[in-house]
Amino acid sequence: MTSLSPLSAVRGAVPTPSIDREALRQRGQEAGGSAQALVSVAAPTASLIWSSLPQDRVVPPDNTYGPLLSITSTPAAKAEPTEAPQRVQAWATAPAGDAISRQMALNEFRRPERTLASQWNGLGSALLSLASAPSTSPLQYQQTLLSAADPTQPLQAQFDRLQKGATTVTLQIKTRSGQTVDLQIAVNRQPGALGEASSQGLQVAVSSTGPLSETERQALAALSQGLEDALAGLGHADAPEINVSGLLAYDRNAFSQLTLDIQNPTESAALESFALHLGDDGSSLVYQGAAGKVDLRLDAAPPLQTGSAQQRQAAIAQQLQLIDAAAHRGHADEKLVALFKNSFSQLHGAAPTTAGDNPLGQASAVNTGLSEKVQPLLSGLVDFEASFSGDFSHTNRWGNVNEQGQAQYTLSQRTTVDTDPEEKTAGIIQTQSEQLQSNYVKARHDGALDIESGNFDRYAIDDRRTVSTLISAVDNQLTSAVRSTDRQQLETRETVVKHRVVDRRETPDQQHLLTLLM
Template sequence: MKRVTNPSMTSLHITPSALPSALASAAVTARAQAAQAVSAQDTAVPQPATPSTVLEISSVKAMPTYTVPTSSGPAWATAPRDAISARMESNRSLGSLGGQWGKLGGMLLSQLSGSGTSYRQTLLSRPDATRDLGIQMEGVRFGAATASLEITTRSGQKVQLQIAVNSSPQGNPGLHVQIESSGPLSDAERKALAALSEGLDRALSGLGREGSPKIDLSGLMDYDRKAFAGLNLSVSVPEGSNTRLQALHLRLDDQRQSLELKTDMGGNIAVHLNPAATLVSADPGQKQAALNQHLQNIGAAAQRSRADADLVALFTSSFTQMHGIPASAVPQTLMPAALGSQVAPLLSGLADFEASFSGDFQRTNRWGMVTEQGHTDYRVGQRTDSRYRADTGSLALEQTVHTALDGHIAKALLPDGMLDMQNGNYELHTFSDRQTTRTHIAAEDDVLTQAVQMHDAQQLLTVQKFVENHLQEQHQRPHQEQWVKQLLATL
């Protein structure tokens, strides 16, 4: 019914639930007005007009239910009556990103593994009464520091978890969490999911530390490979956060294992492993020795190039942990066990990989003035190629390990002085290093006939002195090393 806009009428807005009582009230009012009109006709005294009553009937749309915030408290998407909501409330006042993520990942995994049901909750820290509450709730995830975990089970189900922390004062500060599965999980899958709870909490706690993050992914890397086909962890942190981490992506499955990180100062880290390329099982001591040699080379390259210490620490930790991932399957090889036992000690024992780190750095003196700045780019990798013919027992195998270092350092002309790049007064050190080690193995009739290792290393340092952008001095320091080692005698 349409509202009648007459000042002499009283308009009542009635919802459908109140319609019966409203109609009864209107009928009483109408009878009273009719009696009053008859009485007025019997007397000569005029009576003032009595306002009329008009019924307005309208439908009510169903609206989302939110917990009404107090004047100074947060708003919730659903009533905060569970342990996860309580943890969100206690975390929101913590300063570090790791603190605000704290324990929520493990609790979400426990929620799904325990009950088998999905979960979703949003906390809006400072609701704005002048804006739509639902829009503010949705806005918590935009521009937030987000951690996402996706797990694919052997049965084909996908489990997705997300934790978002929004600390932007100009946005919609708050927390959002959710976990869901594309379908029902088996008992074994739910048990494997619960086993990841502590590992996820440790990983997020380290990644969200103030300043330089800490890599602790061992609790995720050791996932149940019988229950899960793969696992992905992604972290995205907006600018202005109190951690140097900007992004992380971890991917683990049967075919490929990779970790990528981005930090401030242009820092990039990547470690990619190819476990499917592993030919023979290696002795743990042999594998550790090869890993230690790589770490020694990384340390030497970092010292030579003056790389950022935090970036190098992140890389060495990432490199070590990725090579510590448990083997997902028995190495794929067609060579006989006897031949394999002779070949194994001659190889590194590590899965084939490509790894790198790069980034800018800057150093200051005691007065806070920049004394040097530069860039480092380090790459290392291993590749194994092999051909084996069972009918002749012939084997041709080559494993190549290569490293490369490129970078530059701009230094102040005076010790502990200020770097003057603007006026072109500085000393420039440029690096270009290459190193390759090849192991060649051959066999006939399943008997080794050749095993040789060839090493070639080249280093070049170029030093240039500039005064007012004019080159004043330049000299180079080359270094080269080569050797060949026969390995059959070592067996």
């Protein structure tokens, strides 16, 4: 990569013959400097010339550009001691008219929202397009754009600091042939430490360990829209959405693993972290943000071949009803519950439907027949563990907070198969469990909640439910199938007056049900 002097790189892309004072005023205000001082200073001028490249030229894999032909510069006029230095846009490498640099420039000047979604827009697909282009050598590309570089400080240090405090998106894909593709997008909107340049801007990178096959390149290109959809939803300013359906549809024959990781160091942000893992070892999704936390983990494959698509969709719908009922009883935050339900339905909807090694024994026609008899009695879902937790608050008709608390909910399924080939017996147990814990305080008479006054009602919810399906078979014939349901619910209410509990009531409810399935 051709190195640039700090001054020439500061001027970055195409040189301008004159200074746009209004643009400088806006940039100065954004950078925290004095807009009036910025306009009054005679701006330093510099020109950078490189060999011209066609606008549609593909960026070379080694990220090299045409050689620099000449550099001229004129020193800046002396400024008053109180005047702020001019902050300008700076590129780490002279743009070559490629799609990635053009998209970075477009995103950097998106107004007025400047959300993560707008900063990420188009960059994921552009990087995947470069990675999926035909090549006979490993790919190595990186580009950095500073939105408000300080020409009085070392430019390379400002480039290096961009990663510090940046929100990063990392996508890693491993192919069946053993190659790895890594993609990263970094967005820095932090003001920077006292006495340092802010290093606000964008940085992107994509690399591969070696050339990809035609099948792998097509599979990689097919992920472009899925990645864009995922980033667009997660990058919403106030209410992130989880839309990973496009990534879940990845080509399992071409890729052995796909991992998307997002880290945002901003405290109490709508999106603080997100991790999606898909692979031969199963799938998982973890979201953390202002609304709370969502955590789902699915097995790689069902222990038995799953049933029809209709059975699986019916099972997903049934689980969503359980989630809604628990969220309503626990007063959980609606946004958090929506994220949880979307994640649950998307991951289960894309889960494998074929068992790996048939735990009922050798894949004979007899065992296949037994599996077909057993499957309708099970849920049709792969085994999983899922949970959400977070704070919540609700308002009364006048918009005042009259209730606040915290809710935790877990839902899981575990299936075990025990066989004895000599005795020709088989036992299958599938257990689904859910647990809800919620604690909250609420103002009386639908008034505004005032904790300091010590006058409110305090609630505690502790619910547990377990459904176990037990199936026995001898010589490939079902001998028994029963389902037991155990439910325990407890609601505790305390009346608090001037910080003292004056009344306490518990409302327990227990239920045990045994159902014969044959």
